[in-house]
Amino acid sequence: MVIKVFLASSSGSTAIKKKQQDVVGFLEALKVDYTPLDIACNEDNRMWMRQNVPEDKKPANGIPLPPQIFNEESYCGDYDTFFDAKEDNLVYTFLGLPPPPGSKEAEQADKDNIVENGTHAEENLDDTIVPVEDRNGDSNKEVKQATDENEEGEGDEEEQEGAAKEETAETVGDEAPTVKEEEEAAVEETDEVTEDTEGQAEEEEEQEEEDLQSEEEEELRQLEEEEEAEMQEEEEAE
Numbered sequence: 512m513v514i515k516v517f518l519a520s521s522s523g524s525t526a527i528k529k530k531q532q533d534v535v536g537f538l539e540a541l542k543v544d545y546t547p548l549d550i551a552c553n554e555d556n557r558m559w560m561r562q563n564v565p566e567d568k569k570p571a572n573g574i575p576l577p578p579q580i581f582n583e584e585s586y587c588g589d590y591d592t593f594f595d596a597k598e599d600n601l602v603y604t605f606l607g608l609p610p611p612p613g614s615k616e617a618e619q620a621d622k623d624n625i626v627e628n629g630t631h632a633e634e635n636l637d638d639t640i641v642p643v644e645d646r647n648g649d650s651n652k653e654v655k656q657a658t659d660e661n662e663e664g665e666g667d668e669e670e671q672e673g674a675a676k677e678e679t680a681e682t683v684g685d686e687a688p689t690v691k692e693e694e695e696a697a698v699e700e701t702d703e704v705t706e707d708t709e710g711q712a713e714e715e716e717e718q719e720e721e722d723l724q725s726e727e728e729e730e731l732r733q734l735e736e737e738e739e740a741e742m743q744e745e746e747e748a749e
Contacts, residue, residue, distance in 0.1 A: 512607065513546055513582075514543060514546065515546050516534060516547050517577050517578060518535075518577050522551065522577070534590060561574065561575060563581065580593060587606055
């Protein structure tokens with residue numbers, strides 16, 4: 512298998528040059544053998560590349576740009592699909608090559624095979640299981656019948672216990688309103704006591720304010736009288 516990478520050696524696009532360098536550099540780092548084919552200096556290479564890129568992979572103008580990658584005659588993809596495979600550690604799958612032993616891609620392939628084989632083994636195991644009744648005959652049927660009878664008896668006991676719980680719940684429900692009413696009455700009494708206490712406190716505060724105001728008025732009156740007496744003394748002295 513020969514990996515072919517179609518490049519443009521004299522491309523004026525910096526983006527195309529960078530993409531080509533990324534692809535070639537990564538293949539060389541993986542030591543993957545490839546053949547670079549220049550489409551700028553060889554018209555046959557350019558025509559072959561354009562004719563063999565699938566129609567659904569071509570851009571809107573119908574002219575695919577390098578780099579384009581092939582495995583012999585099979586189309587692998589362009590730079591974008593190569594980059595996606597690189598990010599997912601699936602470059603060898605992208606190129607159609609077996610991954611080397613010890614690589615991340617090989618380890619992932621081994622895990623996938625284990626999962627697939629395990630699934631098949633479970634399916635085969637299910638096919639080989641023989642029903643217990645077929646192996647043991649009617650004895651298991653008798654055991655199953657006895658088990659069913661025991662389950663029915665347990666079901667009756669559970670129904671009786673359920674009925675007893677419902678009766679207990681109804682009795683508790685009937686008594687609950689009485690307790691609730693007592694609590695509400697206690698709350699109302701507490702509220703009334705609180706209101707009376709607050710009323711008395713307000714009355715005491717009002718009385719204190721009135722007393723204080725009376726004292727202030729008395730002191731003011733005394734001051735005024737003292738000032739008038741002083742003024743009279745001054746006039747008499749003159």
